[in-house]
Amino acid sequence: MASARISGEAGTRKLLLGNEAIARGAVEAGISAATAYPGTPSTEIVEALAEVAEEYGFYVEWSTNEKVALEVAIGVSMMGLRALTAMKHVGLNVASDPLMSLGYTGVVGGLVIVTADDPNAHSSQNEQDNRIYGMHAYIPVFEPSGVQEAKDMTRELFDLSEKYSTAVLLRTTTRLSHSRGEVVFGEVAGLNREARFHKDPERWALLPPYSLKKHREALERVEKLREGLGGWRFNWFVEGAGDTLVVSAGVAHMYVAEALEALGVKPPLLKISSVYPLPGRLVEKALEFSRIVVVEELEPVVEHQLRVAASEAGKTPKIVGKELFPRVGELNAQLVALGLAKVLGVRYEPLQGPSAGVELPPRPPTLCPGCGHRSAYYAVKLAAMRARTNPVWANDIGCYTLGFYPPFRMADFTWSMGSALGIGMGISRFSKEPVVAFIGDSTFFHAGVPGLINAVYNRYPIVVVVMDNEITAMTGHQPHPGSGVGPLGEPRPRVSIEEIAKACGVEFVEVVPAYDVWRLRDATERAIRYVREKGLPAVVVARQRCALVELREKRRKGEKPTLYRVVEEKCIGCGVCVDRFACPAIVREGKVAKILPELCVGCGVCATICPAKAIVPVGEEA
Amino acid sequence: MRPKSIVIAGVGGQGLLTMGSLLGEALLEQGYKVCVGEVHGLSQRGGSVVVFVKYAEYQPSPVVAPGEGDVLVGLELIEAARRLPLLSRSGLAVVNNFLLPPPAAERVPSREELVTSIGKAVRSVFVEALPLAKKAGSSVAVNMVMLGALAACGVAGVSLETVRSVVAARFRGAAGEVNLRALELGYEEALKKLGEEVQG
Numbered sequence: 001m002a003s004a005r006i007s008g009e010a011g012t013r014k015l016l017l018g019n020e021a022i023a024r025g026a027v028e029a030g031i032s033a034a035t036a037y038p039g040t041p042s043t044e045i046v047e048a049l050a051e052v053a054e055e056y057g058f059y060v061e062w063s064t065n066e067k068v069a070l071e072v073a074i075g076v077s078m079m080g081l082r083a084l085t086a087m088k089h090v091g092l093n094v095a096s097d098p099l100m101s102l103g104y105t106g107v108v109g110g111l112v113i114v115t116a117d118d119p120n121a122h123s124s125q126n127e128q129d130n131r132i133y134g135m136h137a138y139i140p141v142f143e144p145s146g147v148q149e150a151k152d153m154t155r156e157l158f159d160l161s162e163k164y165s166t167a168v169l170l171r172t173t174t175r176l177s178h179s180r181g182e183v184v185f186g187e188v189a190g191l192n193r194e195a196r197f198h199k200d201p202e203r204w205a206l207l208p209p210y211s212l213k214k215h216r217e218a219l220e221r222v223e224k225l226r227e228g229l230g231g232w233r234f235n236w237f238v239e240g241a242g243d244t245l246v247v248s249a250g251v252a253h254m255y256v257a258e259a260l261e262a263l264g265v266k267p268p269l270l271k272i273s274s275v276y277p278l279p280g281r282l283v284e285k286a287l288e289f290s291r292i293v294v295v296e297e298l299e300p301v302v303e304h305q306l307r308v309a310a311s312e313a314g315k316t317p318k319i320v321g322k323e324l325f326p327r328v329g330e331l332n333a334q335l336v337a338l339g340l341a342k343v344l345g346v347r348y349e350p351l352q353g354p355s356a357g358v359e360l361p362p363r364p365p366t367l368c369p370g371c372g373h374r375s376a377y378y379a380v381k382l383a384a385m386r387a388r389t390n391p392v393w394a395n396d397i398g399c400y401t402l403g404f405y406p407p408f409r410m411a412d413f414t415w416s417m418g419s420a421l422g423i424g425m426g427i428s429r430f431s432k433e434p435v436v437a438f439i440g441d442s443t444f445f446h447a448g449v450p451g452l453i454n455a456v457y458n459r460y461p462i463v464v465v466v467m468d469n470e471i472t473a474m475t476g477h478q479p480h481p482g483s484g485v486g487p488l489g490e491p492r493p494r495v496s497i498e499e500i501a502k503a504c505g506v507e508f509v510e511v512v513p514a515y516d517v518w519r520l521r522d523a524t525e526r527a528i529r530y531v532r533e534k535g536l537p538a539v540v541v542a543r544q545r546c547a548l549v550e551l552r553e554k555r556r557k558g559e560k561p562t563l564y565r566v567v568e569e570k571c572i573g574c575g576v577c578v579d580r581f582a583c584p585a586i587v588r589e590g591k592v593a594k595i596l597p598e599l600c601v602g603c604g605v606c607a608t609i610c611p612a613k614a615i616v617p618v619g620e621e622a
Numbered sequence: 623m624r625p626k627s628i629v630i631a632g633v634g635g636q637g638l639l640t641m642g643s644l645l646g647e648a649l650l651e652q653g654y655k656v657c658v659g660e661v662h663g664l665s666q667r668g669g670s671v672v673v674f675v676k677y678a679e680y681q682p683s684p685v686v687a688p689g690e691g692d693v694l695v696g697l698e699l700i701e702a703a704r705r706l707p708l709l710s711r712s713g714l715a716v717v718n719n720f721l722l723p724p725p726a727a728e729r730v731p732s733r734e735e736l737v738t739s740i741g742k743a744v745r746s747v748f749v750e751a752l753p754l755a756k757k758a759g760s761s762v763a764v765n766m767v768m769l770g771a772l773a774a775c776g777v778a779g780v781s782l783e784t785v786r787s788v789v790a791a792r793f794r795g796a797a798g799e800v801n802l803r804a805l806e807l808g809y810e811e812a813l814k815k816l817g818e819e820v821q822g
Binding site for chain 1: 624625633634642643646647650655656657658659660661668669670680681682683684685686687688689690691700701703704706707708709710711723724725726727728729730731735736739740742743744761
């Protein structure tokens with residue numbers, strides 16, 4: 001990807017991702033800091049900001065988790081400066097503790113919290129609708145419908161945040177975050193603010209005597225917003241024919257536009273971008289219609305607010321929404337057209353595409369060729385067999401979650417960040433079989449450490465295998481405290497996972513290269529035996545830098561890896577490499593295995609595990 | 623006007639996102655409003671990936687629903703077949719004649735079976751992109767060959783000229799040269815195939 005994708009003069013036009021557009025908006029608003037823990041679909045926001053941090057003079061960090069990221073941003077705001085923090089929807093769960101109090105205190109410097117929701121759970125454990133968090137925390141929620149609007153709105157939300165002294169939630173979804181559209185750049189605000197700590201202990205120290213007062217203030221702030229947002233330029237009415245009003249929020253607005261085009265009708269429209277609180281004046285206008293159709297993804301957030309408003313105003317329009325549009329999964333123009341056709345009384349036949357009429361094998365995501373997680377799983381499975389155990393496989397969130405799929409099937413559960421340890425401990429207290437918990441390096445720093453301390457303190461018999469690839473890989477290789485570099489690759493202190501484990505009081509700590517299958521197998525077997533005998537936790541760090549990072553580095557340096565090949569005469573067709581190791585670079589060809597040179601990265605682990613010693617480096621004799 | 627849509631289907635790692643954003647830039651240069659819908663995450667490589675490129679006179683939405691696609695660009699046969707229902711019955715499939723079975727898959731249809739059934743279902747052009755990419759200088763340039771082939775088909779709203787200019791602007795040096803060569807080779811190959819179709 002070209003560097004500095006969001007750098008440019010006012011008037012520059014670029015095809016940007018929704019996330020990059022949000023980042024550009026923050027640059028134009030004159031932020032002083034941006035913080036995040038990476039998570040799909042939010043990652044590119046702070047990634048894009050990091051590229052231009054020096055050019056525009058602001059601070060960027062990858063934080064250890066979302067709670068820390070939000071807290072740092074709050075601190076910056078208390079200095080009177082503008083800050084953005086971005087996270088995926090479930091990240092806001094982690095940051096929800098400071099968030100709930102932030103609704104009470106409000107802010108000084110503009111503070112925008114981006115929550116990137118994932119309708120359809122494309123790459124998440126659930127599809128929670130974080131607009132509800134705004135209601136819960138008295139923090140207003142805004143939803144752009146397109147890429148240019150995402151940029152413009154982000155910029156203006158910083159002004160709005162300061163005008164009302166409140167943090168704001170900017171809610172995007174996968175389809176906006178990961179869609180590209182044209183963006184016209186605006187001026188970058190030259191704020192030149194002096195950083196000053198706004199000392200106000202009665203406001204910032206959330207102690208009982210002040211909390212009720214602040215609760216009242218939070219409610220007043222919401223009411224002020226309800227009034228003030230009526231004329232906000234990102235909410236608008238479009239006149240139309242008939243007495244049915246179509247209300248849309250966020251990306252759904254684009255689906256509505258396309259659906260109405262397909263249906264050939266032009267009902268009146270209300271496009272809402274301030275989804276909580278709903279703008280009072282526009283709600284009043286909406287309630288004049290005899291029928292209101294609300295089109296929004298996931299939860300009926302706008303729909304329910306309209307129902308309450310109607311009831312409070314003593315109006316009785318027929319309000320429909322979730323009975324027409326699914327609450328599960330995401331929308332598209334066709335689903336919206338189907339629903340609107342029903343309520344508007346027009347005919348609509350959804351299109352049907354052709355079919356190849358062939359049964360197709362599924363293609364689940366796989367660990368890459370050369371991935372250290374593959375050899376680690378292979379080794380740990382062998383260790384369990386040798387220790388004659390059938391462990392409960394506790395798993396966590398990262399690339400290694402793919403251990404769920406065959407042939408490994410080594411994820412009996414995955415939950416939320418760090419849960420392999422937490423839930424694993426609960427199981428291990430009562431399980432006859434040992435619990436083996438897999439957790440990634442980044443996840444270990446994010447939420448694993450408190451669990452590990454609990455395991456030591458409360459004496460849990462759990463084997464913790466840290467799947468360490470020295471980077472946050474799944475989200476696209478963001479550095480973390482164990483990477484030894486900062487957001488732009490600059491040197492940083494390296495926090496050691498094994499030293500943390502030892503400092504927590506774990507007595508069994510071993511570090512093994514993940515490609516070294518036999519050593520890792522033996523270390524894990526010892527760990528299983530140790531846990532069984534002592535009833536205490538053991539940590540094995542399986543370390544191998546992400547294969548994609550290695551490959552890119554080699555390409556940059558112009559180095560060619562030595563690839564491997566199968567010596568056909570020696571291959572006994574046992575299938576260990578294809579069926580049990582399952583490297584995507586190895587396929588069956590007739591009765592023997594074959595290594596695809598386009599995919600092989602030369603890790604050589606297959607040569608280690610081949611029982612017939614039939615795999616050798618290319619260029620070497622068998 | 624209903625937005626036009628191009629569906630790019632393939633396997634993670636084949637350069638689908640790059641292809642999608644280049645196509646988006648080319649369409650932008652030709653004066654359309656564009657939306658390129660991607661899905662990231664879960665797996666860096668090896669999964670089934672689809673990218674939507676939509677363009678119109680007004681801002682199109684990010685998703686292509688079944689039956690809506692005007693063109694399907696398949697970088698791999700199984701994935702092309704998988705996304706075929708997104709294509710309109712009168713749409714065109716431009717497909718790389720390349721089969722990559724999923725690791726440890728049990729039943730994999732043959733290359734011939736896939737080519738025949740895709741060809742039967744819709745109007746299609748099959749391109750041998752891998753040898754052409756290698757000829758251009760890198761097996762990684764398969765996506766560029768297919769981008770060139772798409773430009774030749776004349777239904778995707780982009781000319782070879784525009785595609786060439788966005789590719790030249792994105793890639794410099796040796797990589798740029800390889801990509802431009804791959805683009806040309808794909809363009810010529812598809813033109814040849816289309817010519818055969820007209821004659822045949």
